[in-house]
Amino acid sequence: MRIELQRRSQSSRLFSFVSPLLALVLTLFFGGIMFWMLGKQPLDALYSFFVEPLLEVWSLHELAVKAAPLILIGVGLSICYRSNNWNIGAEGQFTIGAITGSILPVLYPEWHSPMILPLMLVMGMVGGALYAGIPALLKTRFNTNEILTSLMLVYIAQLYLDWLVRGPWRDPQGYNFPQTKSFVPEAVLPEILESGRAHLAIAFALVAAVALWFMMRFMLKGFEVTVLGQSERAGRFAGFSARRMVWFSMMLSGALAGLAGISEVSGSIGHVQPTISPGYGFTAIIVAFLGRLNPLGIIASGFVLALTYLGGEAAQLSIGISDKVSRVFQGLLLFFVLSCDTLIHYRIRIVTQKLRGGAAHHA
């Protein structure tokens, strides 16, 4: 006996629209079961996980702080994925962007100038883009699989950051803590409102999402992305270059991840330390898919995933369970998004008899 996926002749329009919502509901349901098995009241736990963080102003600010990098990275990745380039290494580009963006405030801590912040942001973007350029180069030159190379580069970036803040960049007056000097005020991304921590990164994220939505919806460049993602051959017929698209999509997503990195360090942390991200670069993959690779959808899904981070912290305090629960929720969500999408296009068939042939005939 085996299970087969059979392509549906027609996939339901209604369900391709509600599938992200369905995935959310299933995630909540199975999350409830998990809480119940941990010996908690499922509804109370879900309430403190998903609702409580939305009830106070300061935690709404936190939501924006966490959503910003997810959306910035997610919209960049959506362009990659639409063009059939699979950048899995946004976490590394985020890290490198944070490092290159921090060069000025770390190495020239006495430099007070309004120019410093724009320069930092640009350098962060350049760093992220160049780092994403490595898998692009390997793919266009040697036909290397970018999934593997971009993923492996994540660990290199993280270990490099670790070495930097424990070694050359460590603050001599920092009581041996592995972190740099705190950034001067001019190098800190300003907050948007008086009422909380939310800083400019969320504005960058919204602008990037709307700009890329416009590109995908109205511009020839967006058309090029879609065509090359669907069929390289048709793209070549249209006069588009698949090779240039590898560079474009990888460097664009790298730049946005780098911007997210430097924004996080400058706006939320204020110095560089060994760990600067709770896995934003990986979670953004879920964000991109939950948002159906549509930049506007990604704004919404970015907030949803940000809530899982916040809920994890809240649940740790209020009901005393590990904040690793956030990861569980993120995993559940990705699982259900992908399986809902699969079931829209395929039906499951359980084949009981032993087939002698036939495998090759599902055209």
Next chain:
Amino acid sequence: MTVSEGPAGNPLLSVRQLTKYFGSFAACSGIDLDIAPGEIHALLGENGAGKSTLVKMLFGILEPSEGAILWNGKPAVIRSPSEARSLGIGMVFQHFSLFEALTVAENIALSLDPKISLAKISDEAAMLSQAYGLPLDPKAHVADLSVGERQRIEIVRALLQNPKLIILDEPTSVLTPQEADRLFETLFKLKAEGRSVLYISHRLEEVRRICDSATVLRHGKVTGTCDPKQETPASLARMMVGADVSDVSRGTGSQLGDVQIEVASLSVPARTPFAVPLRGIDMQVRAGEVLAIAGVAGNGQGELFDVLSGEHTVADNDAIRIRGNAVGKAGINARRLLGAGFVPEERHGHAAVSEMSLSDNLLLARSQPDRRALLSGGALSVIRHGAVRSAARRICEEMDVRKSGDDPAAGSLSGGNLQKFIVGRELDRQPVVLVVNQPTWGVDAGAASRIRQALVDLARAGSAVVVISQDLDEILEIATNIAVISEGRLSRSFAAGDLSLEKIGLMMGGIHDSTHSEAAHAH
């Protein structure tokens, strides 16, 4: 009327009132069909007539909504292709189901008992392909094979399973006349062995030649059964399309103008181990000329198209000239801007993106040559969706493209209608040079005649047209000049009237006469 019960008495396969609904749409409605043992039975119909749906039900890919299938007089429920195969039904699809990354032998092995060793399969396949005149290298990777060669795998694969009924969907569309003749011999051999053949074809001549009976479908219903030998191609076509198919009128005495596209001693090495290198191609096409390039699949047609279109550029910039401009190193859009248009062979994934709407597919080929009309916003290149959509609508009207909805996905159109759109997309620009690869492959008779007429009209209006085709009837119908490509070499071009079918066939078969090289410049 010699249909249904043949001399042997009971039909091998009977279909009674078979109906298939997709939603409320009946793709097949109340189909009756009888195939006697040892008979070659033709299934005729335009694209969208319901032939594929019917055949898919017989082969267990689709489940009938109503009606019955009788096998040897007993009701049979065919739930999957492997059940169909174990009954004794073999199928050769029009769109092949092959894994490109695997070899020929591996692809064949996938549909057989896993216990049989690959070596044995290779041997048997080699033997069968030899016996039936379908040359195949069992070790070749499918990705490197041409459409024609891929079809041979499908045929051999079906034959290996020793079927009682073999269903062939447009089998000869990519074969040379000689190869087709050999296939017909194969079919006659199968027939003599008492096997039956269900033969789907658009080629009416062929059906008349080899089939014992024919069932004609139109709009999902049987519109007639007949003995094709008693019919003329025109009367068969009438049953199929319900109206007289107009002959292509070529007109006479059009004066040839200047050379519009020119290739001079162009050699291109093979890009992959199995691709065909182009050797010393010389070609000149004048305004008003239709140069047809005949040849068997896999002799360099695809490679020639790629270098003519600029999808692959060549090292020598002067080797290709469009309207006098050297374009060897220029990309496809630079050539389009000089007034050239291109129609590739493969509709899905090359000429069009199946998942995208027709208007998006219009933009695919026209974003640069019609930049001013279709884009705005300067460097931002904002697409003027309204303009693109109305241009797509214009083309659909002009070419009589039948579709559901205003701007459906290209993949939802039948082959013929999509091809009309793709050709119309270029004609709409009035290209000075048009290069077309297999303009009517897998296209129904009505659409094919429309496309051919459009190509002839374009040349008469003063454009240079290059048609790469494997369909000799088509070539004779529209060409003013004919050249033959074989093993990457292009013969000199002959005036269409000066070549007999036999001579073209011989040249396609790779017989290079000694005059080839010196005649090359004698255009």
